[in-house]
Amino acid sequence: MNQDFGTTEYVGRFAPSPTGPLHFGSLVAAVGSYCLARRIGGRWLLRMEDLDRPRVIPGAADEILRALELCGFEWDGEVLWQSRRDERYRQVLDELRGxxxxxxCGCSRREVLASAPHAGEEGPVYPGTCRAGLPPGRRPRAERLRxxxxxxxxCDLVFGVVEQHLATVVGDFVLRRADGLFAYQLAVVIDDHDCGVSQVVRGADLLGSTPRQIYLHQCLGWQVPDYLHLPLALAADGEKLSKRHGSLPLDVHAAGDWLAAALEFLGQKVPAELKSAPPAELLRWGASFFDVRSIPRCSRRCDPVTIPREGRTGW
Structure with a gap:
């Protein structure tokens, strides 16, 4: 695969959610997005996706920032906080409504689940109950995009051609939730556009969301970024590694082990002489030699808790 991503300025980003400390799965996404941006001299932005206020854990954002610094990451510009951008999200939502x-939509999630003709990988398919107007006696709850x-x-740069029929896979999807919070699908598109992000690098669990985001870009007449989805690190139970499975240690002496493990997880052959190198040196190597063609498609199990203690085996 040609790794020339175009002649315009490359802008990548990493967008963690502060719902707990940084874990290995998130580190994989950070490493992939960082190395791809720096590989061609691009900018790397950091966004804190604290949009879902009820799920945010106090202090988690600061902990994530400290962990990234310990790992040697350097981002361009100031951190973007989604929780401070409600006015911008409302402006774009009003434009789409106009x-x-x-x-x-007056439907509750329970009603959508009950009335959906079927549920696919992306959840229940909205059946269009309120598409032509609210039924009698209904009050508006959420706002949906037709x-x-x-x-x-x-074309994903790892997974190849991806096709999704929005009407049959997800239906009209939510842009503002019943609790008044703006939906992830809307916020992420606006943020990426406003920041000039040219390529979105993230975990494969979001591959199914990409068609919705591309359609939103198209509705707004905005340039669609390139997409590259990375394989997922799975816990011993086969589920996507999450914050409940363990967090990234903040010990600077272990950060290099975790970075090397993340690079190897992404198919990058770290030289033996760099196995115990400082984090910044490992990232410089990754920024110079990261090869998209070596990224595997398959997600696989790992035990990140053992990385600092027992070495990187089985990656």
């Missing part, structure tokens, strides 16, 4: 693309009866197709 063009007839957004409608009020989707077309056609497929969205894109």
């Amino acid at each position: 063009r007839g693309l957004v409608f009020d 989707v077309p009866a056609e497929a969205v197709t894109f």
